[in-house]
Amino acid sequence: MADKKDDPLGAVTTPTPRRKPKPEITEIAGRPMKPSTLMMGHGFDPALSEGSLKAPIFLTSTFAFENAAAGKRHFEGITGKRPGGAEGLVYSRFNGPNQEILEDRLAIWDGAEDALCFSSGMTAIAVLMLAACNAGDVIVHSGPLYAASEGFVAKVMAKYGVTYIAFPAGATREELDDVMSRAKAQAEKQGGEVPLIYLESPGNPTNALVDIEAVKEARDAHFDPDRCPIAIDNTFLGPLWQRPLDHGADLVVYSLTKYVGGHSDLVAGSVSGAKKWVDAIRALRNTMGGIADPHTAWMLLRSLETVELRMQRAGENAAKVCEFLKNHPKVEGLGYLGMIEDERQQDIYDRHCLGAGSTFSVFIKGGEAECFRFLDALKVAKLAVSLGGTESLASHPASMTHLSVAEGRRAELRITDNLVRISIGIEDPDDLIADFEQALEAV
Numbered sequence: 199m200a201d202k203k204d205d206p207l208g209a210v211t212t213p214t215p216r217r218k219p220k221p222e223i224t225e226i227a228g229r230p231m232k233p234s235t236l237m238m239g240h241g242f243d244p245a246l247s248e249g250s251l252k253a254p255i256f257l258t259s260t261f262a263f264e265n266a267a268a269g270k271r272h273f274e275g276i277t278g279k280r281p282g283g284a285e286g287l288v289y290s291r292f293n294g295p296n297q298e299i300l301e302d303r304l305a306i307w308d309g310a311e312d313a314l315c316f317s318s319g320m321t322a323i324a325v326l327m328l329a330a331c332n333a334g335d336v337i338v339h340s341g342p343l344y345a346a347s348e349g350f351v352a353k354v355m356a357k358y359g360v361t362y363i364a365f366p367a368g369a370t371r372e373e374l375d376d377v378m379s380r381a382k383a384q385a386e387k388q389g390g391e392v393p394l395i396y397l398e399s400p401g402n403p404t405n406a407l408v409d410i411e412a413v414k415e416a417r418d419a420h421f422d423p424d425r426c427p428i429a430i431d432n433t434f435l436g437p438l439w440q441r442p443l444d445h446g447a448d449l450v451v452y453s454l455t456k457y458v459g460g461h462s463d464l465v466a467g468s469v470s471g472a473k474k475w476v477d478a479i480r481a482l483r484n485t486m487g488g489i490a491d492p493h494t495a496w497m498l499l500r501s502l503e504t505v506e507l508r509m510q511r512a513g514e515n516a517a518k519v520c521e522f523l524k525n526h527p528k529v530e531g532l533g534y535l536g537m538i539e540d541e542r543q544q545d546i547y548d549r550h551c552l553g554a555g556s557t558f559s560v561f562i563k564g565g566e567a568e569c570f571r572f573l574d575a576l577k578v579a580k581l582a583v584s585l586g587g588t589e590s591l592a593s594h595p596a597s598m599t600h601l602s603v604a605e606g607r608r609a610e611l612r613i614t615d616n617l618v619r620i621s622i623g624i625e626d627p628d629d630l631i632a633d634f635e636q637a638l639e640a641v
């Protein structure tokens with residue numbers, strides 16, 4: 199990704215400069231501090247903002263230079279005419295103080311060198327894919343993907359001559375070898391490369407897990423790891439319950455709209471990973487825009503202070519709710535990571551996951567009519583798409599989020615008419631159980 203065939207916009211060679219606040223304290227007596235501690239102050243120096251304990255919201259489109267020579271020096275740094283790069287902020291399409299602090303803090307959670315924030319999860323995914331690919335290239339991706347991601351690969355990237363090969367989430371090393379060989383042959387035929395392996399794990403909405411370690415082994419065996427990063431959408435379990443960079447992924451993608459934002463009141467996204475990958479994506483974001491706005495970035499800073507607390511509570515609540523749903527006579531089954539029935543999926547879970555999350559599928563006995571009666575009877579949980587908020591949400595993917603997915607593909611992915619997706623929030627667990635109990639009575 200770093201050495202694109204051509205760079206007509208000069209985007210790759212002009213990364214956004216970063217201004218650093220005072221040296222950070224990240225350990226005490228040799229003991230590294232945990233992310234939950236660092237979320238309160240990391241990356242923000244009150245002395246740069248009139249002593250304000252919390253970062254103000256910086257609503258500005260541009261940043262003043264101290265003098266003309268400083269302006270010249272800045273651009274010499276950006277353009278590489280002076281070694282050492284550029285410091286300070288220059289223009290808000292590239293970056294701003296709130297977004298820089300947010301990016302520093304997001305990187306901490308994933309154990310990443312760098313991070314970028316975007317105006318939505320889909321913007322993050324789109325810019326990542328556009329930055330990675332040239333005409334003729336082939337994207338290898340796991341399935342299922344969030345419907346818009348799948349559509350972006352199949353319909354939008356296709357317009358630019360990029361094709362794809364998809365593999366089922368649980369694919370083994372042997373199956374992955376076959377996928378990689380086919381992708382290589384397809385790319386050679388098209389005069390391109392395989393510049394990106396894109397995963398989503400767990401997949402939306404089935405919770406199917408991808409073996410990231412097996413994907414990395416297969417990637418290393420078939421492609422040059424320096425030219426073919428593995429990116430993974432970690433929205434369902436991150437940042438608490440899965441750390442993909444520890445298992446061989448190179449880039450982690452989020453819809454921050456979900457658990458990280460966590461209050462169903464904003465839309466944003468991010469990408470994190472090693473600087474060499476992140477810089478190429480940043481360069482395209484600099485050119486196109488798509489960075490999160492300062493107000494949203496500020497809201498996310500506030501959200502990050504409680505993300506661990508919220509996710510822990512939601513995870514505990516989901517375990518209790520699923521324990522109740524598991525044996526209910528009107529429930530056919532659950533797609534909950536705390537109750538996996540498939541040996542291969544359990545093995546991946548044991549190696550990759552630190553918690554079962556709070557978003558799962560419940561298969562109600564019957565079909566669409568029974569699911570609709572259940573959804574319409576809910577009193578505490580709200581009937582809405584999205585997930586990862588403080589409040590519990592329920593939706594019917596086959597007729598809502600995944601309606602655009604072809605019927606055959608829906609069946610292949612087990613997105614059946616009797617599947618209700620539930621995202622558990624931080625309410626009282628007994629109230630939630632009482633709500634699901636009375637809604638099941640209405641089925």
Ligand SMILES: Cc1ncc(COP(=O)(O)O)c(C=O)c1O
Pocket residue numbers: 318319320321344347398402431433434452453454455465466467584
């Ligand atoms: C797994 C996953 N990835 C990406 C997205 C897209 O994120 P956004 O809605 O923030 O653009 C979603 C949204 O539902 C999602 O569930």
